[in-house]
Amino acid sequence: QVQLQESGPGLVKPSETLSLTCTVSGGSISSYYWSWIRQPAGKGLEWIGRIYTSGSTNYNPSLKSRVTMSVDTSKNQFSLKLSSVTAADTAVYYCARASTAMASFDYWGQGTLVTVSS
Amino acid sequence: VIWMTQSPSLLSASTGDRVTISCRMSQGISSYLAWYQQKPGKAPELLIYAASTLQSGVPSRFSGSGSGTDFTLTISCLQSEDFATYYCQQYYSFPRTFGQGTKVEIK
Numbered sequence: 484q485v486q487l488q489e490s491g492p493g494l495v496k497p498s499e500t501l502s503l504t505c506t507v508s509g510g511s512i513s514s515y516y517w518s519w520i521r522q523p524a525g526k527g528l529e530w531i532g533r534i535y536t537s538g539s540t541n542y543n544p545s546l547k548s549r550v551t552m553s554v555d556t557s558k559n560q561f562s563l564k565l566s567s568v569t570a571a572d573t574a575v576y577y578c579a580r581a582s583t584a585m586a587s588f589d590y591w592g593q594g595t596l597v598t599v600s601s
Numbered sequence: 602v603i604w605m606t607q608s609p610s611l612l613s614a615s616t617g618d619r620v621t622i623s624c625r626m627s628q629g630i631s632s633y634l635a636w637y638q639q640k641p642g643k644a645p646e647l648l649i650y651a652a653s654t655l656q657s658g659v660p661s662r663f664s665g666s667g668s669g670t671d672f673t674l675t676i677s678c679l680q681s682e683d684f685a686t687y688y689c690q691q692y693y694s695f696p697r698t699f700g701q702g703t704k705v706e707i708k
Contacts, residue, residue, distance in 0.1 A: 518697070528645065528688060530697040543696040544602075577644055587635035587692055589656070591644035 485510040487578050487592035495572075495599050501565040505578030505592055512536055512559045516581040518588065519552070519563045521574040529574075533581070534561055568599045603627055603691050607700030613708040618679045622703045624689035626670040633693035636665055636674045639702075640685045648687075649674065679705070 491503035505517065518533040532542035534552040542550045546565070554561040565572060575596050579588035604627040614620050624634065632652040637645035647656045649665040652672055662677045676683055684707055689700040 527702050528690075528699040530699070533697075541695050545696070581692070585633060585692055587647055587650040587690065588637075588645075589647050589650075591646070594644050 485580065485590045487580065487590055489576060489578050489592045489595040491595060491597070493596055493598060495568055495597060496601050497569055497599055498567055501563070501568050501572060501597055501599070503563045503576055503578075503595065503597070504560050505562070507559045507561075507580075512554065512556055512561065516584060516586070517554065517561045518579045518581060520577045520579055520588070521572075522577070522594075523571075523574045531563065531565075531576075535584075570599050573597065573599045602696060603630060603694055603698055605689060605691060605698055605700040607689055607703055609703060610701060612703055612705045614679055614705060615708045616679055616681055618708075620676045620679055620705060622674040622687055622689075622705075624667075624672045624674070624700050626672075626691060629669045630691045630693035632668045633691055634665075634667070634672050635690045635692065636663075637688045637690065638683075638685045639688065645688060676705075 486508045488506045495501045513536045516533050519531040522528050534540045534554050540552050549566045551564040575594040577594045578592040580590040606625045608623050634652045636649040639645040648659050648663050653665045664675045666673050686702045686704045688702050
């Protein structure tokens with residue numbers, strides 16, 4: 484059974500960079516598409532972007548200037564960096580898998596809360 | 602960007618009821634639509650993909666229909682464990698987008 488686990492600091496200061504890692508277990512990270520999705524408290528879901536195991540990426544235009552994603556197949560991990568954060572970036576951040584380029588998200592991590600505050 | 606209008610935002614129902622949730626797209630997406638269920642404090646779970654295909658392990662009381670711009674999620678006989686928030690999501694184009702969510706609460 485594939486499992487995803489997000490990790491990273493739960494508190495980030497304004498203007499700094501949010502960094503999260505998603506570790507995939509129970510299966511290979513290769514040949515799948517890996518996304519980051521976030522959800523502010525009490526609100527809906529926002530897709531941040533995705534990375535393929537080749538390293539190719541697609542980002543949400545609303546965040547593109549601040550987002551960088553990377554993948555480390557040797558560790559079965561992929562990562563998110565979001566720069567110049569503000570309080571508006573406070574949310575639960577999820578990692579998720581899509582099995583093909585045009586597929587829904589069939590596996591999700593449990594989510595990790597990141598709070599932006601000084 | 603494909604905008605999604607999900608309705609209603611809140612649905613009050615009783616156990617045993619048949620409920621339907623609608624999702625309308627700002628442009629056609631063929632059948633590249635998924636439905637998710639989310640319970641408080643948990644990650645969303647995939648219920649239906651390709652508009653009408655039930656994800657493995659999902660009870661058959663859930664069904665999806667539609668194509669193009671109009672889609673529906675139906676729960677044929679609401680169970681206690683179905684009280685949750687439901688989201689539609691398109692994966693036809695970038696950025697991937699989600700509906701605003703429908704909270705199904707106990708009447």
